[in-house]
Amino acid sequence: MDRQVTYADLNLLRQSALGSSSPPALPQDACQSPRWNQFALKLGCAGIILFALAVIGLSASVIFLSQKSSIEKCHVDAHKEYRSTQEYRNETTERSGPLKCPIHWHQLQEKCLFLSHNSSSWKDSSADCYTKQSSLLLIQDEKELRLIKSLIKTKGLLYWIGLNFTTPEKNWKWINGSFLNSNILNIDGHTKENSCASFSKEKIFSEDCHSENGWICQKELKSVRVCPDT
Secondary structure, eight states: OHHHHHHHHHHHHHHHHHHHHSOOOOOTTGGGOHHHHHHHHHHHHHHHHHHHHHHHHHHHHHHHHHHHHHHHHHHHHHHHHHHHHHHHHHHHHHHHSOEEOOTTOEEETTEEEEEOSSOBOHHHHHHHHHHTTOEEOOOOSHHHHHHHHHHOOSTTOOEEEEEEEETTTTEEEETTSOBOOTTTOOEESOOOTTEEEEEOSSOEEEEETTSOBEEEEEEEOEEOOOOOOO
């Protein structure tokens, strides 16, 4: 009887020792503690905030770039429009401005004519017209011929014009390269090598180009530019 009690006591003590040596089991909801939930919530909120800031920054960058592009385009278009307006104003001003010849020049239709008071050879006369940004006179038709004669007040005075006799073609040729139309002008006198045409109130003569006469220069009638009011 005493042995059975002793064995039972030992067995009970052994089971108690074994039970106390194993670690206690964790509760099932230990991973779902309030502290873990708060940390996960904060982490999620931080991620959402960072994503929202990134989206806002990207949107702001796109809006800024689009506005900058629009502003630059507007500046370019405005500059083009300003230049076009200025060019149009200049053209309009030049067209509407008065047409005038330089001082000591005579206006004849769309030409300005200069009648020299000196005498020189045909070559030197042509050079003087060139210094005045003009050329020796070119007569286009009979009407112009009559008008030019009316400018010459003194009979007997001779003026060189831009017409000379060229040896290779054996024809009268204007200095612009065109040949004389005999239906418009008739040349009096002998035609030979080194002959140039001089003009008087009565006729057109053939003379030696080295002779000294007056000369008539011509230039186109141009508009005087008037600056617009500022």
